[in-house]
Amino acid sequence: EVQLVQSGTEVKKPGESLKISCKGIGYNFLNYGIGWVRQLPGKGPEWMGVIHPGDAQIRYSPSCQGLVTFSADKSITTAYLQWTSLKASDTAMYYCARQEPGGLLGNYWGLGTLVTVSS
Amino acid sequence: DVVMTQSPESLAVSLGEGATINCKSSQSVFYSSNNVNYLAWYQQKPGQPPKLLISWASTRESGVPDRFSGSGSGTDFTLTISNLQAEDVAVYYCHQYYSLPRTFGQGTKLEIK
Numbered sequence: 001e002v003q004l005v006q007s008g009t010e011v012k013k014p015g016e017s018l019k020i021s022c023k024g025i026g027y028n029f030l031n032y033g034i035g036w037v038r039q040l041p042g043k044g045p046e047w048m049g050v051i052h053p054g055d056a057q058i059r060y061s062p063s064c065q066g067l068v069t070f071s072a073d074k075s076i077t078t079a080y081l082q083w084t085s086l087k088a089s090d091t092a093m094y095y096c097a098r099q100e101p102g103g104l105l106g107n108y109w110g111l112g113t114l115v116t117v118s119s
Numbered sequence: 120d121v122v123m124t125q126s127p128e129s130l131a132v133s134l135g136e137g138a139t140i141n142c143k144s145s146q147s148v149f150y151s152s153n154n155v156n157y158l159a160w161y162q163q164k165p166g167q168p169p170k171l172l173i174s175w176a177s178t179r180e181s182g183v184p185d186r187f188s189g190s191g192s193g194t195d196f197t198l199t200i201s202n203l204q205a206e207d208v209a210v211y212y213c214h215q216y217y218s219l220p221r222t223f224g225q226g227t228k229l230e231i232k
Contacts (some may be wrong), residue, residue, distance in 0.1 A: 047221040109168035
């Protein structure tokens with residue numbers, strides 16, 4: 001069974017760093033991209049970008065470029081989303097989703113990681 | 120960026136009736152070389168990730184009731200829900216995966232009247 005298992009809720013202070021994870025289970029992790037989607041409280045989804053673990057190709061949304069870093073560890077089939085200096089405006093739910101051929105974020109999504117940044 | 124504009128923002132429909140949600144893209148998401156529209160519809164319920172209902176504008180995902188249908192091409196798309204059930208209460212989003220950055224509509228909240 002295909003699953004994306006995300007790490008748990010985080011509560012951080014502004015300026016702190018954070019790395020959240022998304023573990024792919026039940027499929028060939030190298031054959032599919034992992035997309036990251038942000039959802040601010042009460043708002044719609046926002047595509048942050050995608051990483052292709054097979055060839056390490058990464059695409060960031062212009063709104064996220066330079067603010068976050070995607071990475072992946074093929075040996076443990078896990079993708080990561082990382083911040084070096086969090087802001088209160090980063091408070092959101094973060095989802096990972098498997099990107100299907102053609103670029104569609106398909107049927108496989110993680111349950112989300114809630115990140116709260118507050119002093 | 121391709122801007123996706125949904126209408127209406129919210130919709131209240133009686134059980135058993137039909138609902139129509141519209142989505143307009145600021146540029147075409149139709150790729151002529153393979154004759155497909157790169158447009159998807161998602162359903163999101165509180166506390167859950169988005170669930171894919173329709174891909175390629177009109178292809179219903181496995182397990183999605185046939186009450187849900189998608190139509191349209193180019194820049195104008197529609198999600199139609201017939202015979203509304205209580206479990207259809209959710210927010211619905213259109214999404215283009217034609218170009219980068221991928222973008223979503225702002226959402227349509229569907230409620231029971």
